[in-house]
Amino acid sequence: APPEIRTLTLTYALAGADCIDVAADPAVIAAAKSGLDAAERIAKANQRSGYRRPWLMVSMSAGEDPHFRKAEFDPAICPKDCPRPCEKICPVEAIEFAADFAGVRRDRCYGCGRCLPVCPWGLIAAHSYPMPIDAVAQQVLSQVDALEIHTHVGEHAAFKDPWQTLQPWVGNLQIISISCPDGEGLINYLKDLQQIMKVPESAPGEDLKASAIALKTKSHHVIWQTDGRP
Numbered sequence: 001a002p003p004e005i006r007t008l009t010l011t012y013a014l015a016g017a018d019c020i021d022v023a024a025d026p027a028v029i030a031a032a033k034s035g036l037d038a039a040e041r042i043a044k045a046n047q048r049s050g051y052r053r054p055w056l057m058v059s060m061s062a063g064e065d066p067h068f069r070k071a072e073f074d075p076a077i078c079p080k081d082c083p084r085p086c087e088k089i090c091p092v093e094a095i096e097f098a099a100d101f102a103g104v105r106r107d108r109c110y111g112c113g114r115c116l117p118v119c120p121w122g123l124i125a126a127h128s129y130p131m132p133i134d135a136v137a138q139q140v141l142s143q144v145d146a147l148e149i150h151t152h153v154g155e156h157a158a159f160k161d162p163w164q165t166l167q168p169w170v171g172n173l174q175i176i177s178i179s180c181p182d183g184e185g186l187i188n189y190l191k192d193l194q195q196i197m198k199v200p201e202s203a204p205g206e207d208l209k210a211s212a213i214a215l216k217t218k219s220h221h222v223i224w225q226t227d228g229r230p
Contacts, residue, residue: 002031002092002110009035014042017054019175021148024058024140027092027110032056033143055174057146060136062159069111071095073124075102086115086124133162137169146175148225153180153189160196177223190224197222 009020009032022032036053043051075097078084087095094108095115106129116124141147147170151159170176178193180186 002027005031006035006038010039010042013039013054014051018052019055019057019146021057021059021146024060024136025110026139026143027108029056029058029140029143031110055145056143057148057175057177058140058144059148059150059179060133060162062149062151062155062162069113069126069128070106070109071104071111071113071115071124072127073104073119078123079121082120085118085120089114089118133165137166141166141169141173144173146173146177148177148179150179151193153183153185156189156192156196159193163196175221175223177225179225182226186226190226 005022005028009022012020013036020032020036022028033056036056040051040053071094073086078097084095084097087097090109091112091114092108092110094105094110096102096105111126113126116126147166149159149162176197178190180190
């Protein structure tokens with residue numbers, strides 16, 4: 001939930017985390033940025049000269065359109081005498097019954113589902129709304145510092161297509177992390193991704209078998225995150 005995300009982000013920031021990874025959902029990103037802002041204010045008030053604001057990272061999967069789960073109902077059929085427990089329980093005030101608007105504000109809703117069971121009439125449902133990669137890039141990547149892309153061995157085409165879509169938005173990122181589970185053919189697959197991304201080959205002494213390798217490019221570092229390797 002956004003309040004918890006804000007608190008955790010604030011806590012990890014003050015603890016010295018370098019990068020904080022969250023879902024590529026605008027509501028989640030807003031909560032995390034609020035936590036980072038609060039941590040920065042606290043650090044400044046306490047004169048922590050060595051404090052550095054962590055990078056904010058979002059994760060998405062190659063080959064799959066991100067789906068955001070949102071609450072939904074038709075306010076026109078809500079009984080007028082309903083006590084509206086949904087409005088009271090929503091932690092981000094995404095449900096409103098105002099003169100100019102009634103219903104769920106999708107830009108605030110993050111799909112926690114708390115409103116579903118409290119509706120006395122069972123009128124609220126949760127729906128997944130697919131968003132194309134380019135829409136996610138425009139709404140999300142301009143607000144963050146880093147990106148993690150999840151992939152699997154053999155997903156060359158599934159990786160290449162979204163990577164080309166993301167290209168206009170990755171230039172200002174500090175880090176791009178490629179997460180791929182360990183398995184047969186992993187090293188060759190990562191080398192193929194290097195060519196797709198046009199990342200320089202490893203320098204002498206560097207080994208793609210390492211759990212995380214940072215390669216300096218013109219504008220960002222690339223981390224190869226091979227989950228499952230010690």
